Amino acid sequence: MPPIPGSGLAKGLAVTLRTMTKRTVTAQYPDVQPELPPRTRGVIGLFEENCTVCMLCARECPDWCIYIDSHKETVPPAAPGGRERSRNVLDRFAIDFALCMYCGICIEVCPFDALFWSPEFEYAETDIHELTHERDKLRDWMWTVPEPPALDPGSEEPKEFAAARKTADKLRAAEEAEAQRAAEEAEARQAAEAQQAAGAQRPVEDRGAEGRRAGEDRGAEGRRAAEDRGSEGRQADEDQGGEGRPGPGSDRGGQP
Template sequence: MSAGGFPGSGLAKGLAVTLKTMTRRSTTQQYPDVAPELPPRSRGVIALLAENCTVCMLCSRECPDWCIYIDSHKEEVLVPGAARPRQRNVLDRFDIDFSLCMYCGICIEACPFDALYWSPEFEYAEYDIRDLVHDKDRLGEWVATVPPPPAHDPMGEPAKEEQNAAKKSAAA
């Protein structure tokens, strides 16, 4: 005999709760019909500003999932007045495998050149898992959806750069 009295009483109680819930008018708005209101600066997909990337590989080395793949080549740059030409890295490939990514944000924090940003976009599901590898062009498309940083607190301390500029202008 079951704890509720007769056999199947738990099933009957569960069905009663389900029926009561189904007949009640719901005020919950469902996702496909209504887009959710996300908090500002929420994490969605990682965006790449390729012009800022110097191929330092810090993001790839710091990634705990090893889901960032970077390839580059060196290019000579002639500098007027320099004794010899300089070399710079040119980004050839920057891919992020979102099927491996755990969205920790370490790559964004590790980038000293502000090449990686969080975009609040989250609707990038794919039918094939191989399509979750986004290349630099696709990652670049997400840059347009990155919200601007929050405004500085007007009652807070001014930035160090502003303080230094004020000191220099007062000394001049």
């Protein structure tokens, strides 16, 4: 069906009439700040503690406006006997907002949530070189990042929460196992000390018992020796008495 002649003009005049009947509202900027939506793409903030210098944001940036410098450091082993490890240390993180086209690819590809959108947009400069924000200034933008919206009560739990809970459970189990092992070692040490003290006391008691037995044996031997000497003396006296007394049939007794 061909369009009715003059329909476009009628639609335009209708829009004009609707606009003419509404009250005009002027945004009193900069005295009154505008109410921006929560996902406004203003400036990018850097949460430096989460950055692992993976260089993924710099490689994926279509404008190559992210500059990162780092160096490696050797980390001592966490436990005795372990091996040393190396980690990347961030030296420089800068974003040239004169080149940035605010596509948000760097924020989406960051695997450790180190980059965030801030609704702040008032950072115009008179010198184009001042639009290159170093990591200190990017860190200051983090304080203007709004809190994330609340999750839907019926939604699934984020994978980050599950991973964090699993890690916390592992750490708790390791701490409990370490505490139990320390308690067992303390009990074993106390038992060994008690056994050692008992072993040190037993030789003294054994030596005392041996001394008492030796004394009793020497006393018994002395009593037996005395009894033997007494019986020998009585026998000798009896022998001597028998020899001194004359018998009835002796020569001496038969003399007149």
